[in-house]
Amino acid sequence: MLKKLAVIGFGSTMISIGINMFILPFHLINGGIFGISLLLNYVWGFKVGLIFILLNIPIYLFAFKKDPIYFYNGIFGAVISGCLIEVLLPLSGLIHLPIISSVIIGAIVIGVGVGVMLRYHISPGGMDLLALLIAKWTKVNVGVIMVTLDAGIIFSGLFLLQDARLLYSLLIISIIGMLATFITSYHRIKRVN
Structure with a gap:
């Protein structure tokens, strides 16, 4: 339990630093529920963290029915994030x-946070939890699923905000997706004495 809390604390801090220091100032978005929350912040001024938690409720109710372990691991990740x-x-x-x-820096910081949490089957929230469940059912790498879902959100943002700077968001989700794929795919090498 202590290890999970440490992972959630580390991952959530990295995600929060990446979003606040590097993504928010340029009105960019990353993917998932974070991206939707940022879009709602830019359009209507809603608080990103609060909207993020509220938008996660239906996904977590779905997860609770399908896989309670992912629900419990994810609920802490979402609320703390x-x-x-x-x-x-x-x-x-x-x-x-x-x-x-x-x-680039923001995406790396967020990607490390997301990747570490997903490696321990802890979702930082929303789409990541959905991606974890889809990966479990389909055996497709969670990073690949995340990039696909995130690209859809970014193109929706481009349509709504009509701001060409949002194209940078494609680079953000690509870096986050690559890091999440690498971190969740990496297997420890056992030392042989």
Whole structure:
């Protein structure tokens, strides 16, 4: 249990730092429920963390029916991630980088957080939980499923906001997806004495 809490704490902190310091200042989105929450923030000014938690409710109810273990692991990840996004909001605008640097660094920070949580079968929320369940049923790598779902959200954002900068979001989800795929696929090498 302590190990799971440490993983959730680390992953949620990384995700929150990546979103607040690098993604939010440029009004970009990443994928999943985080991306939808950011879109709703840009369009109507809703609080990202609160909307993130609320949007997760139907997915978690579905997960509870299908696989209670994923539900319990994921509910902590979603609530802690949502709360930390709000707590670390003052980090937004703290660092001023060119957009491409911000995109790459932010995606790496978020990707490490997401990948570590998914490696321990803990969902940082929403679409990631859905991706974990789909991966379990289909045997397709969770990172590949995440990129597919996330691309759909980004194209919806492009349609709604009509801001060409959102194309940078495709790079964000690609980096996050690659890192999540790598981290969840990596197997420890056992030392032979």
